[in-house]
Amino acid sequence: xxxxxxxxxxxxxxxxxxxxxxxxxxxxxxxxxxxxxxxxxxxxxxxxxxxxxxxxxxxxxxxxxxxxxxxxxxxxxxxxxxxxxxxxxxxxxxxxxxxxxxxxxxxxxxxxxxxxxxxxxxxxxxxxxxxxxxxxxxxxxxxxxxxxxxxxxxxxxxxxxxxxxxxxxxxxxxxxxxxxxxxxxxxxxxxxxxxxxxxxxxxxxxxxxxxxxxxxxxxxxxxxxxxxxxxxxxxxxxxxxxxxxxxxxxxxxxxxxxxxxxxxxxxxxxxxxxxxxxxxxxxxxxxxxxxxxxxxxxxxxxxxxxxxxxxxxxxxxxxxxxxxxxxxxxxxxxxxxxxxxxxxxxxxxxx
Numbered sequence: 229x230x231x232x233x234x235x236x237x238x239x240x241x242x243x244x245x246x247x248x249x250x251x252x253x254x255x256x257x258x259x260x261x262x263x264x265x266x267x268x269x270x271x272x273x274x275x276x277x278x279x280x281x282x283x284x285x286x287x288x289x290x291x292x293x294x295x296x297x298x299x300x301x302x303x304x305x306x307x308x309x310x311x312x313x314x315x316x317x318x319x320x321x322x323x324x325x326x327x328x329x330x331x332x333x334x335x336x337x338x339x340x341x342x343x344x345x346x347x348x349x350x351x352x353x354x355x356x357x358x359x360x361x362x363x364x365x366x367x368x369x370x371x372x373x374x375x376x377x378x379x380x381x382x383x384x385x386x387x388x389x390x391x392x393x394x395x396x397x398x399x400x401x402x403x404x405x406x407x408x409x410x411x412x413x414x415x416x417x418x419x420x421x422x423x424x425x426x427x428x429x430x431x432x433x434x435x436x437x438x439x440x441x442x443x444x445x446x447x448x449x450x451x452x453x454x455x456x457x458x459x460x461x462x463x464x465x466x467x468x469x470x471x472x473x474x475x476x477x478x479x480x481x482x483x484x485x486x487x488x489x490x491x492x493x494x495x496x497x498x499x500x501x502x503x504x505x506x507x508x509x510x511x512x513x514x515x516x517x518x519x520x521x522x523x524x525x526x527x528x529x530x531x532x533x534x535x536x537x538x539x540x541x542x543x544x545x546x547x548x549x550x551x552x553x554x555x556x557x558x559x560x561x562x563x564x565x566x567x568x569x570x571x572x573x574x575x576x577x578x579x
Contacts, residue, residue, distance in 0.1 A: 241563075248559045253327075255555045256548070260323050263544040270339045271309050273542065313339075330552065336545035340538070345549040348534070355425055356531040359446070363453045367461055372504070375465025376497060382470060390462075398459035402452040403521035409448045410525070421445050423527035449526045453519060461504060468500040475499075505568040 310316040314325065329336065335345035378387045413419045421427070427441050472478065473496050481491045520532035531550070538546035 244563050244566075248563075251559060252555055256327075256552060257323060259551045260326065260548060261319065263547055264319055264322070266542070268542040269315075269544070270313055270542065271306070271315070274309070326548070335549040335552065338538075338543055338546050340541050340543040340546070345545045348546060349531070349549055349553065352529060352531050352534045355529055358442075359449060359453055359528075359530065362446070362450060363457065366450070367454055367457045368504070371458060371461035372465055372501075375462050376469060378462070378466040379469035379473065380492070394459045394462050397455040400455060401521075402455060402519060403525050405455060406448065406452040406522055406525040409451065413448065420448050425528055425530075449522060449528060452522050452525070464503050465500060468503045469496060472496040472499045502569055506565050 307316065314322055317325070326336070333346070335349075337343060338345055338348055341348055374390065378390055381387050409420075410422060414422045421444065424445060425442065426438070426445055427433075430438060430441060433441060469492075473492060475496070478491050478496050481495060482488065486494075519530075520536050522528070523530045523532045524536075534546065535550050537543070538550065
């Protein structure tokens with residue numbers, strides 16, 4: 229039986245991997261097309277600078293027409309620029325070249341930083357991973373016990389007060405809470421830093437000092453990062469457990485002589501984790517993506533800020549790199565969610 233389940237699992241994984249390929253190609257091709265035709269590419273920006281910053285909206289993708297006069301750049305230099313940025317080739321050919329480089333794990337060079345995209349993303353990734361992983365860990369560690377307690381004490385004073393707090397947190401946007409926390413605890417009382425991931429003198433600190441400095445900077449951002457997911461997971465855990473506690477299989481277990489604690493914690497709680505397991509893999513992509521608005525409020529150099537800056541500066545290679553990594557994480561996150569559900573729910577089969 230175990231061998232049969234193992235073979236079914238391998239077949240299922242292979243089928244899912246094959247299905248990921250057209251999905252990945254569809255996502256990347258759609259974003260690639262948008263990047264090619266959105267106004268304000270590198271050539272258009274060069275034209276604007278040479279024209280003294282005058283003119284309105286730029287033309288298509290760096291390779292098309294522009295409202296700025298093309299007389300500012302000699303025709304031979306314009307052709308060389310198009311060849312340098314790859315705009316001299318048809319869009320399908322450009323996409324094929326991009327895919328061939330992607331197979332070699334090459335994401336191209338940033339227009340803005342003139343550096344490999346992978347190096348730029350790797351520099352920013354630890355910041356978003358730091359906040360994302362800690363937020364996810366704290367959320368699950370707190371919300372599961374809290375949701376269980378609320379379900380077991382339904383309509384008690386504890387449940388009513390905690391529900392009020394949870395829904396209050398859910399209604400507050402993270403970036404708005406960040407502005408309030410900064411005003412109260414960074415400006416008025418000077419308990420926490422105003423911005424940044426660490427202090428300016430971080431390099432001169434000892435290992436213990438570095439850990440303390442990062443933790444000091446992380447308190448307020450983590451509070452803002454956690455509130456929405458915290459509220460959702462707590463309510464989801466409580467409602468799922470209450471539904472399972474009233475299910476027939478729990479009543480049957482009690483009728484056969486099983487004690488209430490064993491029926492709840494041995495059967496109902498495990499089944500109640502299934503809805504949380506379905507969202508576990510999806511949170512992986514969110515861990516990397518970061519939060520643009522929260523990062524802007526606290527001036528944190530994470531992935532959210534990088535993506536925003538790349539869009540506003542029309543740095544298409546970075547946008548595509550972010551899209552590629554995000555698509556891969558989302559696809560594998562969905563697969564991980566399914567596997568997590570199968571681990572929690574023994575009724576799931578892979579046939």
